[in-house]
Amino acid sequence: MIDTAERAHSSSFLREVIRETPGGERIIHCLQCGSCGGSCPNGPDMQYTPRTLFAMINSNKRTEVLSSNTMWCCVSCYLCTTRCPQSIPITDIMYCLKRLAIREGLAKDSDAPALAKTFTGLLDRYGRSFELGLASRFYLFNKPLALLRMGPLGLSMFTRGRMSLVPKKIKGIEQLQAIIKKARQVGGAS
């Protein structure tokens, strides 16, 4: 599959996206129809619609793409993927762009990378998510004032028994951590 892209386009960024996304080779079939941009619930808030991003990827505009806020607006609703007439795995490409953007340190405009990092950090440590930990860490480091606004909600959740004060750690945390460590080793970039 990668061969076709190699011959057809000279964009190294395109080849990178194809490599890093399962099923990514479908992107070369993009008709630029705009179904994705038209479907996205957060489309109006994106700097560039997903379709525009594909045109930019084709044009090798790596920095512009990875600096955009588009993928951070993606909520994984999969409407674009479902409707794309060329079966391009658009949501998965958004995940790929998120990964690349974080790796390149180009994800600046959104709090989403920080949320992702905080969440996975807790998972790595406990094997489970921990809302209070997530909320406190995330808001404290990124938007402390918002934490105040969250107060009443937090309280009502707590009084209804919907928030735990302490994290839960799985028994096999070491097993999980060994798996994660291996994944980091093997996966390297991807």
Added chain:
Amino acid sequence: MARKIGIYVCHCGSNIAGTIDVEEVARWAGATIDGVAVARDYKFMCSSLGQQMIEEDIRKKGLTGVVVAACSPHLHEKTFRRACEHAELNPYLCQMVNLREHCSWVCADKAAGTAKAKALVYAAAERVKQQVPLEPMEVQVNPATLVVGGGIAGLQATLELADAGYHVYLVEREPSIGGHMAQFDKTFPTLDCSACILTPKMSEAGQHANVTLLTYSELEEVSGSVGNFKVKVRKKARYVDETICTGCGICIEKCPRRVVDNGFEAGLGQRKAIYTPFPQAVPRIPVIDTAACIWFDRGKCRACEKLCPTNAIAFDQEDEIVELQVGNIVLATGWKLFDCHKLPQYGYGRLPNVYTNMEFERLCNAAGPTNGKIVLRDGKTEPKSVAVIHCVGSRDVRHNESCSAVCCMAALKFGHLVLEKTKAEVYSFYIDMRTYHKGYEEFFQRLLKEGMHFVRGKVAEVTDAARTPGEEGKLIVQVEDTLVGQQQRIAVDMVVLMGALEPQADAKELGLKCGISCSMQGWYTERHPKLDPVATMTDGVFVAGACQGPKDIPASVVQGAAAAARISGMIAKGHVMIEPIVASIQEDKCSGCKICNTMCPYNAIEFDEPAGVSRVISSMCKGCGTCVAACPAGAISGAHFNNAQIMAEIRGILWDAVPSGNGQAPGVPAAALNP
């Protein structure tokens, strides 16, 4: 008889001579190969001088076989065979060697290429020594033709053949001929009334002395081959005696049972249980829909029978099988519409004012359910804005990969009709604007001037979920305007979906009956997509119109005419010549196991029950060799490709594996070399 082979090695300019030492090959062939009377090389063998050279040598030297080492047989086999024929040498004693595609075009090294060329020439020479004269077979052509499908393509083919004086059986599945074109309102780009330009052809076909109309009928079975097909057509029971019915229409008028017409009216209008699909139907003989008829359902009514002035209603009528003999078959079975339910984001079937293209045609048609008024489903409200969505089900790998060829023009046509008939705003939502034929681009420019709005973006969804008061009660088209790069919501009253053209549901099945195949997408496979779009790989079976691939009316007409012309030529000639490269079965060796019967891809082998042996139907045999290989008793041989000839070729290729002089190879059994 002494063997005298003539060997001719062509330079083909520098095409062959550039990588192969052609003079050396010719010289070596003359010196080395047994039985070679003359060996020459020449710049262009296919030229008249080259051909003359062969002819002269045949006459003067009494050649018994000719080898031409040049380009592909696809190009010039006929040329050199003809040259032999002129010099009165049987054309099947000529063999071509492809030194171009098989040698010069694939060898980089001159020494290796020349060595390969020598081996190939030796092989051909050995082969030719084993070849025997063969005569092509002549098959008479029945001047009658079967045309399946009474749409515009089928009608064109029918009328041209009929006018040329040949009989045509026109089989049509619906109660009337006319096809989809009868449903349209106007045709692009001229905006002619579709029925007005179609009905004269329909009328003519209905009245032509040389046309037998078999409507409400389907093709059941085909056997035979080009020039001589036997077909069975099922005439479905109309429950009306066509010999008596005058088409007065009283039965239709008085029938108490009304149902939704999902056929001609695309579900938009209604018809009676006894009906003709439209007023200008040919023939004007009604049909009873047994699923709707009260008599067939509950055993009551029969009003039509009581009121028919000529007693033409026949409730006891049965399907009839008609057997016909024809020389050629034309399949012109057209297309069906994509089911727009498959794209739920457009709300078809759920949101009332979303229409398909065919429904919209009926809406616009003056003889349609709203008498040509463009109104919403309530039957009276005129829309203030209409959205036309291109590519619904086309250019979509999940449904139809292809472009449907006509929808961009039809969408523009719809835009024009909306602007002409109403005060509404009309939008086109497109990915590309495909307006490629004569007058088409100009038609697009016309719509630009008329004020149709164009948004480049494939619509993401059509919804009634209003977000602002202005959107309440409307259909909202959500789309990315890709030329601007922003998502937009446009509120309209009516949405028209340009559904894709798809192959008929039973196209493949029908094709197989006639011995032709379909592409992966389901369109009939033509003999050559560029140079032979109406013939198929089965001689005598032609395709015309949209069944071969989505196309507009002019293209369908052209294909219908092309098929008719081909057939006319064949009928005028009176016979067709069939290549004698066919299989034959040695009956005394045949055990009647019938393995060959089932293996033959062309159904060209029949089994003679009383005799207990299989026989090849030469006129249908394509010489593929499958049966020859399959026969466990070795009872079948393929003319011009028999074992002796093939082994001789192999022997020739291995010429330098055999020590020179004695013709025997160490370790190779003599029997293998001399079967």
Added chain:
Amino acid sequence: MKYAYYPGCSLEVNSAAYDISVRAVAQLLSIELQEIDDWNCCGATEYFSQDELTACAVIARNLALVDDKVEQLIAPCAACFLNLKKTDKLMSDSAEMNGRVNTCLAAGGLSYRPGRVLVRHLLDVIHGDIGEAAVRDKVVRPLTGLRVAPYYGCQWVRPMSDVDNPEYPMKMDDLFTWLGAEVVDYPVKAHCCGGHMTQISEPQAFELIRRLLQSAVDARADMILCMCPMCQLNLDAYQGRVNGHFGAEFKLPIIFFTQLLGIAFGIAPEQLGFGKEIVAALPVIKAWLGRAAAAVA
């Protein structure tokens, strides 16, 4: 029939009502749930943003821990469902991916053969496996007169939409029709609740939530039924914030579909996690019960 049960982190505490009602209903329908021993978090939508292989490996640990004798897994949370199913498919479709994930699992002494476990959502199990006749049979209190808006969200219907229509799903609609409820037809039932947008960008998130609430209210629904903890959280816990942001007055109870299913089956509300939702649902249920009783009288 026995199914492996993967509750997911949300069902432990913040959506305990879902877990409680799932277990109650499953028991009644003879769906035997065997909770995976020591399962770990699936990573939601967050791990794929960081690292694909790690995300898959973390998810695959759960698949690997499923009992050998159990063939199907139920995940009530749509996001967990998608993650588990997606990972299984990635491993099935690519020998390379399969190799890499299994290399990681091996570091933890585990392995998983893709395709061994069929990942399903409880809704599909009830609709498809249990079926209409059996469900109708268990109804003790028909939901007649109660107007419900089934809300599907995204990640169960898409992208692995082989079990229901990806734009206009019907299985929850069907289920509640079988239970006698008046299922309202509203156009946004499979539109996005915003997922984690409430943490990232409130104005965007609140607008998405508002649209869903407004549509259900326009359809005169008495409540919204969810099949995902994130959806329930967004629609329920943030309803007050949405009201504040837009000056609206939504007061629409948002509960898990299994909670109402349990009511229809005659299970007491206390045993179905009622009372945990922020916008109180019990008063609405009680009022309906009152109306139903009065109608009979």
